[in-house]
Amino acid sequence: xxxxxxxxxxxxxxxxxxxxxxxxxxxxxxxxxxxxxxxxxxxxxxxxxxxxxxxxxxxxxxxxxxxxxxxxxxxxxxxxxxxxxxxxxxxxxxxxxxxxxxxxxxxxxxxxxxxxxxxxxxxxxxxxxxxxxxxxxxxxxxxxxxxxxxxxxxxxxxxxxxxxxxxxxxxxxxxxxxxxxxxxxxxxxxxxxxxxxxxxxxxxxxxxxxxxxxxxxxxxxxxxxxxxxxxxxxxxxxxxxxxxxxxxxxxxxxxxxxxxxxxxxxxxxxxxxxxxxxxxxxxxxxxxxxxxxxxxxxxxxxxxxxxxxxxxxxxxxxxxxxxxxxxxxxxxxxxxxxxxxxxxxxxxxxxxxxxxxxxxxxxxxxxxxxxxxxxxxxxxxxxxxxxxxxxxxxxxxxxxxxxxxxxxxxxxxxxxxxxxxxxxxxxxxxxxxxxxxxxxxxxxxxxxxxxxxxxxxxxxxxxxxxxxxxx
Numbered sequence: 093x094x095x096x097x098x099x100x101x102x103x104x105x106x107x108x109x110x111x112x113x114x115x116x117x118x119x120x121x122x123x124x125x126x127x128x129x130x131x132x133x134x135x136x137x138x139x140x141x142x143x144x145x146x147x148x149x150x151x152x153x154x155x156x157x158x159x160x161x162x163x164x165x166x167x168x169x170x171x172x173x174x175x176x177x178x179x180x181x182x183x184x185x186x187x188x189x190x191x192x193x194x195x196x197x198x199x200x201x202x203x204x205x206x207x208x209x210x211x212x213x214x215x216x217x218x219x220x221x222x223x224x225x226x227x228x229x230x231x232x233x234x235x236x237x238x239x240x241x242x243x244x245x246x247x248x249x250x251x252x253x254x255x256x257x258x259x260x261x262x263x264x265x266x267x268x269x270x271x272x273x274x275x276x277x278x279x280x281x282x283x284x285x286x287x288x289x290x291x292x293x294x295x296x297x298x299x300x301x302x303x304x305x306x307x308x309x310x311x312x313x314x315x316x317x318x319x320x321x322x323x324x325x326x327x328x329x330x331x332x333x334x335x336x337x338x339x340x341x342x343x344x345x346x347x348x349x350x351x352x353x354x355x356x357x358x359x360x361x362x363x364x365x366x367x368x369x370x371x372x373x374x375x376x377x378x379x380x381x382x383x384x385x386x387x388x389x390x391x392x393x394x395x396x397x398x399x400x401x402x403x404x405x406x407x408x409x410x411x412x413x414x415x416x417x418x419x420x421x422x423x424x425x426x427x428x429x430x431x432x433x434x435x436x437x438x439x440x441x442x443x444x445x446x447x448x449x450x451x452x453x454x455x456x457x458x459x460x461x462x463x464x465x466x467x468x469x470x471x472x473x474x475x476x477x478x479x480x481x482x483x484x485x486x487x488x489x490x491x492x493x494x495x496x497x498x499x500x501x502x503x504x505x506x507x508x509x510x511x512x513x514x515x516x517x518x519x520x521x522x523x524x525x526x527x528x529x530x531x532x533x534x535x536x537x538x539x540x541x542x543x544x545x546x547x548x549x550x551x552x553x554x555x556x557x558x559x560x561x562x563x
Contacts, residue, residue: 097142097427102138104134105134105424106456108130109127112131123502125408128408128411131415131456139418154414154417156417156418156421166261173358174222174396174401175379176376176397177397178394179368180361180365181327181362186223196235197300200297201296203296205249207225207253208289210338211250212256216257216347217251217254221247225247225509229242229515240520240522240523241299244520244524248289248292252526255281256278262461262464269464270489272486280486284491284543288529319386333357333361337351340353359373376397376398379399405507413457426470428449429471432449439478439484446485446488446489447491447496449467450467454497454503455500458497458500459503460493460505467493468485484545496530499524
């Protein structure tokens with residue numbers, strides 16, 4: 093017979109994961125695979141102690157991983173895109189013209205703004221980081237900026253765009269789980285997203301301006317430009333591919349087919365423009381680009397991509413979502429927040445509890461989907477009972493689950509960004525100003541009550557019952 097999980101037992105998987113994760117990241121330098129497996133083992137033991145059979149627990153893990161399959165497919169295609177866009181000269185062209193025209197004094201905020209625009213239009217923070225983000229990394233390093241600062245600006249822009257894009261998977265999941273509609277959700281997020289991003293831009297402008305005055309190395313820039321020219325045919329028409337990608341997303345074409353299409357187009361451009369072979373392109377799609385330009389800065393950027401480069405991130409995502417399935421199925425997370433839910437009497441305490449709970453899932457699992465789904469389903473009825481519009485709930489879980497999770501060093505977004513941008517997560521996290529500001533602004537709104545929309549769910553329920561009687 094299944095028993096309700098006690099708080100003391102519910103804490104064991106979370107504590108085991110956090111302790112193992114901290115040791116693995118800070119001491120062993122071994123990543124998060126083993127800590128997540130430890131978390132699964134402890135969660136399974138807690139489940140068995142509370143009456144769950146192994147086949148039930150295994151089914152929970154399968155269901156958890158199933159929720160991540162769309163993201164896994166997109167990650168595989170992104171790996172292919174990175175490879176074909178490098179070999180076709182598209183990313184090298186972005187780098188080349190960026191180095192030629194972007195002024196150093198405005199470079200860091202420009203990295204955040206442009207990456208944000210791309211992310212809004214394509215609906216994917218990962219895609220924008222893997223394409224335009226890579227370009228800004230090599231441009232910024234060529235100008236002498238700190239890689240950690242550039243990475244922080246790129247990630248801020250990427251998740252600003254991802255958060256507001258109607259094409260984003262997380263932006264669609266949050267309102268669906270919170271029983272509200274997509275466009276009400278997006279409009280409500282403008283209240284926290286725009287102020288946070290504007291403050292972040294000002295901070296990047298101040299820091300970047302101070303750095304640029306001392307560190308611009310035009311000789312290094314010229315070396316990089318020459319290195320690119322020696323390998324690729326660079327032409328402005330190559331920039332039409334990213335423009336076309338933005339067009340497809342604006343036309344609301346589904347993300348996976350659109351990304352697959354532009355990835356294949358990159359391969360064709362590589363063959364017909366850069367002179368690659370079909371065999372070479374298949375290898376590039378699979379294992380990425382491998383070149384030796386003689387310029388270290390160019391090689392560090394342009395050697396990479398391919399489906400294989402995504403396997404580490406996909407493996408981490410798979411294990412993390414399996415753990416999340418266990419935490420949800422065994423009601424462990426629900427047991428942890430249950431005592432706090434009963435004490436919530438005001439919008440301020442509800443908003444703060446929602447954000448803290450979302451961060452707990454983010455730090456425990458490292459997975460965006462879980463950090464959104466678990467708290468949303470846990471708190472949705474509480475919002476309705478207090479007659480607080482559930483679009484406030486979806487805004488909060490996006491603030492902490494979509495954006496705030498980038499502050500988790502072992503989280504999937506931080507690991508992905510670290511792999512793509514070549515900067516350790518612990519170095520760029522202090523510079524993701526947007527991720528710090530969005531949750532703080534939501535907590536401030538909760539305390540003051542400003543922008544916290546009310547809704548009478550009693551009348552909504554009565555209206556629904558009346559319609560059922562009439563039918």
